[in-house]
Amino acid sequence: MVDPDIAAHYALGFESSRLFIDGRPRLEYIRTLELLDRHLPSPPGRIVDVGGGTGVYAVPLVERGFEVHVIEPIERHVHQVVETARQLNLRGLTAEPGDARDLSGVTEGADAVLLLGPLYHLTESSDRAVALTEALRIVRPGGVVVAVGISRFAYLIDGLKRTILDDPVFRPIVQRDLDSGQHRNPHVQTRPEFFTTAYFHRPEELRDEAFNAGLVDISLFAVEGPSWIVEDPADLDNQLFAARAVESEPALMGATSHLMMIGYRAASD
Ligand SMILES: C[S@@+](CC[C@H](N)C(=O)[O-])C[C@H]1O[C@@H](n2cnc3c(N)ncnc32)[C@H](O)[C@@H]1O
Numbered sequence: 001m002v003d004p005d006i007a008a009h010y011a012l013g014f015e016s017s018r019l020f021i022d023g024r025p026r027l028e029y030i031r032t033l034e035l036l037d038r039h040l041p042s043p044p045g046r047i048v049d050v051g052g053g054t055g056v057y058a059v060p061l062v063e064r065g066f067e068v069h070v071i072e073p074i075e076r077h078v079h080q081v082v083e084t085a086r087q088l089n090l091r092g093l094t095a096e097p098g099d100a101r102d103l104s105g106v107t108e109g110a111d112a113v114l115l116l117g118p119l120y121h122l123t124e125s126s127d128r129a130v131a132l133t134e135a136l137r138i139v140r141p142g143g144v145v146v147a148v149g150i151s152r153f154a155y156l157i158d159g160l161k162r163t164i165l166d167d168p169v170f171r172p173i174v175q176r177d178l179d180s181g182q183h184r185n186p187h188v189q190t191r192p193e194f195f196t197t198a199y200f201h202r203p204e205e206l207r208d209e210a211f212n213a214g215l216v217d218i219s220l221f222a223v224e225g226p227s228w229i230v231e232d233p234a235d236l237d238n239q240l241f242a243a244r245a246v247e248s249e250p251a252l253m254g255a256t257s258h259l260m261m262i263g264y265r266a267a268s269d
Pocket of ligand 1: 002054073116117
């Protein structure tokens, strides 16, 4: 069962709009999709999108020719995916309730498994290990697992960007992030912008967790890199240039908001 604070955060209903400003995609969305396009096999193929939210990436992937099955613990999100599939007549888009730690109901042999959310909401390393092992189990030999983490330093940088580091509610949240990676927002109803229960990775930890789960040929990418500090839609080209230029630069990896791990199941076990 998902943590009640996480459920309360998503009950606020911001998830379907968070990646867009005035209908325009934000840097996180553009870069996530660009990295997926680069690392997913060519369609057709079957993708399991674990923690796929409201289907924000599942929809464009179905439009590219994949079949995408979303697994989501938040019922509201499952309904939104199903409704979107119906409205857009996307036969390749399906969804069911579920948790990254138990994919026993999911058909094995997927060409790709996405974990673009569960790893940062699972605050115990043992739970993250189970989620990665489950993804590895249901992907086909040679298939790809894509997992996203939030950087340990994301809210420190966000606080600078929004000039709220001296906010008495915000400061202890950031201090806890820095001390332990354990992000908690005791004010989820009144200050939803401070997110909810999560674990914020150091870059090398995300890589180690993937390695320990048995993934091979692992690479790590900074989704937004340092560019998210600006996030001015009028300057998007420069932000994309900077994000791409240092996407694999270890010295800057922690400056991103989101980290993306790409790893594979060995072609033969
Ligand atoms: C910030 S949203 C990300 C949604 C989408 N994948 C994206 O990248 O924009 C995180 C998602 O992870 C889901 N989630 C949280 N805990 C999970 C778990 N244990 N198993 C699967 N999904 C989980 C949440 O319900 C939520 O939809």
